[in-house]
Structure formats: structure tokens, C-alpha cells
Amino acid sequence: MNIQPLLNYIKNHVALTEAEEAILTSKVSYRKYLKGQFIVQQGDVCKYECFVISGCTKTYFVDDEGQEHIVMFSVEDWWTSDIGSFITQTPADFNVQCLENTELIMFSSDIIEDLYIEIPKLERFFRRIIERALVASQKRIIRSFSLSAKDRFLYFRNQYPQIEQRIPQYMIASYLGITKEFLSKIKSQIILEQ
Template sequence: MFVVFIKLVLEHTLALIRYINKIVELNSNEEQIIIDALTHRKYLKDQYIVQQGDVCKCINFILTGCTKTSYLDSNGHEHIVMFSIEDWWTSDMGSFITQTPADYNIQCIENTELLQLNYTTVEELFKKVPKLERCFRKITERALVASQKRIITNFSETAKERYLIFKENYPKIEKRVPQYLLASYLGITKEFLSRIKSQLARETKS
């Protein structure tokens, strides 16, 4: 049983190395340095990886599972910022970079497995493996572009169009998250989302 566990952890670790190698090319020594710095963690459904107000200590690479990043306002209303699934990173980057209290909650929608790098380790890795700093810069740039596009979409598109864009871009996520969470992400009520889906189903049949 222990041997099986070790093999699974190794396979998961190699999944991250393959991910990084798609962005920057690592040599075997650099790969091992990164592997040695990783921590493997498991979280149950509904557990928090980061809680609003706490300092985000780690960046997290999702191996299996699904998480939501959300903001809880002063009235207790939850606003979904993003969802993350396998081969995605999740963290409160503002909190992680500045080591100040997090603005967001990151909570598991499913049982979730992660590979984690803590703040101190990342700073050390950037010195030992400069390519990794370039890799994270590219990941951050992509996230910034996606965030800006979402802002434009929210300003310029109808709720129906926003849902269709999400469905097209993230079909795997659309099937895995509860409707009320997806509605929150789209900035509408779950009842309105249900009406949009019913309308689209009628249009498909006609």
C-alpha cells in the first residue's frame, strides 16, 4: 500500500514537472530541485485552502479536484471570482506576494489534492532555478490577460452571452460546479441562470 502511495505521489509530481516544461525547459538537476521542494496535500470537500483575512502561505498546483475562489462581503454575500481544476494554480496571489491578509477564500468544491510551494521555498527556488521565475512570470501574465478579458466581458456582454462564453471556454468546470456557484460567478441569480439554460434548450430543439 505504501509503495502504491509513493508511485501516485511521483506520478503527480511529474505532472507538475511536465506542466512547467511546457513553459520553460528544465534540465534533470533543476527538475529534482523543484521536486524536493514540493509538499503534497489532500483536502476534503468544503475545506478551506486559504481563508479571507489569513496570510496565504503557499501557491497550490491542483492535481485532482476543484476549488472556488470567492470574496465574502460585509453583508455575508459570497462573490465567486474563479474556479480551478486539475493542472491549474490557485492561491490569493496578492496575499502570497505581499504576505499580508488574504482578500479571498479558496475552498474545495470536491475532494482535492495539491502540490504546494511555500513563500520562503519559492524565493529560494527562484535563486536556484532562475527558469522557474520566468515560468511564473508567464503564468502570471496569462492570468492577468484572462482577468482583463473577464472584466470586459462583464461590462459588454449580456448574462446569456457571459454564460455561453464560460460554457465554451470551460466545459469541464461547467459540468462540475453547482448551479448557484456558477450563477454567482456570472453575477446573476440561480433562477435567472436556470431560465437562460431553459431558453437555450428550447432554441436547440427548434
């Protein structure tokens, strides 16, 4: 089990002692998933918050018309979960599926509460992570209302050039809230402009 990327990541936010790192390491679990497998399925109760060690996942939901909408991608050093389901222990709105073979560190809902008490610094750490996620989510709402599809795509390409490379274009279109045909049109338009 390779937990070092998580420890490094935590180090950027709070300083854990070796003893605290040992407690953390003993409580979390490690798991490998294959490409195509589901970490969470819509309707299940989500039991884990997961830190991605390697690989890539998509978080999406299927609407009443059967349309798939991708809400986020997660790659190395990102988190993935249906946090709404996790914190309330109610059925998940989202599916989390692996787009590549993926290694995760998993925090179960039971042990995370213990960890908050044993290592209060971790409660601070998660508070900060969630604050950042909230800010990012609010900014995404702004973008969805104030930018055209083309500008949202350019923003995405600029912010996550690595992700654009490893994910099929029709999934990026879904993430941007447009059809794959229209993204194709946008891309050919961008090429013509250069």
C-alpha cells in the same frame, strides 16, 4: 506524492534539467484536502501558491452584505491561491475551498524566492504564468462590461464545458455575477431557442 503533472506542465513553458527537477521536487510540498476543507480563509495570510493535481476548488469572497462571490474555479493543471495575499503577505480577501477531494503541490512563499534564485528559469516560468493570468483577468473585465448575462454564460459553457459538468449551477451563477434564478431562466430560454 505525484508531482509528474506539475513537471509536465512546466515542460510546456521552460526546459528543466533532471537536476533542476530534483531540486524543485525536494522543495515543494504535497497535500491532500477533503471536500469542503479550506486551503485559504479570508483574513488569514496566504502562505502558498498551489498547483492542482486532482480535484477542484472555488475561490470566493464574502461581501459586506454577506453575499458570496465566486472569483474562479481551479481544476487539474490550474493554479489556486490568493495571490494578492501571497505576494504581499497581508490578510487574504478570498477563501479557497475544495469542492471535491483535492491533491495539491504547494509552493510556500519562502521557498519560492529560493527557487527563483537557484533556478532562474522558474522565475521566467512564473512570470509567464502570471502574464497569462493577467491577460485572462483583463479579458474577463471586458466580458463583464460588454456581454449580457446570457452571453457570459454561453462563453463560460463554451470555454469550460468540463467545469460546467462538475459544479452546481448556483455556483456558476455566482461566478457569472448573477442569481441562480436568473441563470435558470437563461437556460430554459436557451433550450426554447433550439
